[in-house]
Amino acid sequence: MGGVCGLVKSSRDGVPEPSKLTLLGSLGDARGGALRLSDFRAHDGDGGRMAVRRRRVRLGHGLGQDSHGRPVDRGTAARPAARRVDQADGTAAGRDLWKTLDTGACVALDFVDGGYPSTYLCSLTELLALHHRLVSHAASRGADWVVVEIADGLLQRETSQLLQSAAFRETVDAWVFATNDALGAVGGLSVLRTWGITPAAISGILTASPLAMREAQAATGVPC
Numbered sequence: 523m524g525g526v527c528g529l530v531k532s533s534r535d536g537v538p539e540p541s542k543l544t545l546l547g548s549l550g551d552a553r554g555g556a557l558r559l560s561d562f563r564a565h566d567g568d569g570g571r572m573a574v575r576r577r578r579v580r581l582g583h584g585l586g587q588d589s590h591g592r593p594v595d596r597g598t599a600a601r602p603a604a605r606r607v608d609q610a611d612g613t614a615a616g617r618d619l620w621k622t623l624d625t626g627a628c629v630a631l632d633f634v635d636g637g638y639p640s641t642y643l644c645s646l647t648e649l650l651a652l653h654h655r656l657v658s659h660a661a662s663r664g665a666d667w668v669v670v671e672i673a674d675g676l677l678q679r680e681t682s683q684l685l686q687s688a689a690f691r692e693t694v695d696a697w698v699f700a701t702n703d704a705l706g707a708v709g710g711l712s713v714l715r716t717w718g719i720t721p722a723a724i725s726g727i728l729t730a731s732p733l734a735m736r737e738a739q740a741a742t743g744v745p746c
Contacts, residue, residue, distance in 0.1 A: 526639050526640055527543055527545075528640075558637075559634065559637050559638065559639055560637030560638075561637075562637070563635065563636050563637030563655070564631060564635045564636060564655065564656065564659040565659065565662075566654075566655050566658045566659065578666070578667050578668070578695045578696075579657065579667075579668045579669075579670060579693055579694045579695050579696075582669065582670070582671045582672070582697075582698045582699075582700055582725070618632075619631070619632060627665075628660075628663055628664050628665055629659070629660050629663040629664075629665060631656045631659065631660065633652055633656075635656065635659070636652040636655050636656055638652065641680050642680070643679075643680075644680055646683045646684070646687060649680060649683065649684055649690075650684075650687065650689055650690060653670070653684075653690065653693070654693075656670075657670075657693070670694075672684065672685075676710060676713050676714070677713075685714070685717055685719060686717050691717075691718065691719065696722045697714075697719055697720070697721040697722060698721055698722060698723050698724075698725050699711065699714065699721040699723075699724050699725070699726075699744075700724075700725045700726030700727075701724065701726045701727070701728055701738075702726065702727045702728060703727075703728050703734055703738075704728060704734045704737035704738040704741060706728070707724050707728065707738035707741065707742055707744075707746070708738070708741050708742060711724075711742045711744060720744070721744055722744075722745070723744065723745050723746065724738050724739070724742065724744050724745070724746040725746070728746070729746065
């Protein structure tokens with residue numbers, strides 16, 4: 523969907539066979555050099571540093587893929603708050619970003635705008651630089667609040683690196699944790715608290731069930 527090509531090492535049950543591609547060549551510049559996505563990345567608003575008047579950052583992170591909302595609408599937890607905000611959403615597909623813009627956000631970005639076709643196997647240094655670049659760009663476009671969504675689960679390599687980074691955590695003013703069920707809320711909150719993170723709220727698919735919401739709030743003490 524996002525137009526990203528790669529080699530499939532493994533996939534979950536039920537995922538159909540991927541398209542088979544043959545690379546015929548690369549798009550080139552006037553001198554014949556291959557064009558790269560990083561050649562078209564968004565500009566920093568302030569040379570790579572956080573904006574002087576630091577924008578308030580709310581971060582939504584999930585227990586796993588599609589824990590934020592229905593599988594067809596995975597940005598649900600972050601999107602209602604997207605009013606004059608930026609959302610960095612690791613999808614490499616336009617659908618979520620267009621929905622965010624439809625809610626009234628002044629700008630919507632993901633890692634593709636930062637010059638990366640994927641954040642898979644990025645180093646922590648690269649991830650932090652990407653985060654600062656996107657937040658800075660959003661600030662230059664007039665965002666007062668920035669909503670950052672980190673997808674694919676707390677145990678996923680790049681996600682856990684970010685959340686355990688003090689340099690990243692100090693840029694966040696409020697946290698929201700999205701999960702599928704009450705037990706996921708208990709496990710997820712336990713992991714986050716060992717990393718020094720206490721979310722302001724629990725959200726995600728479990729909010730479709732009033733019973734699951736009551737169970738999660740009673741077990742964790744965090745509003746749902």
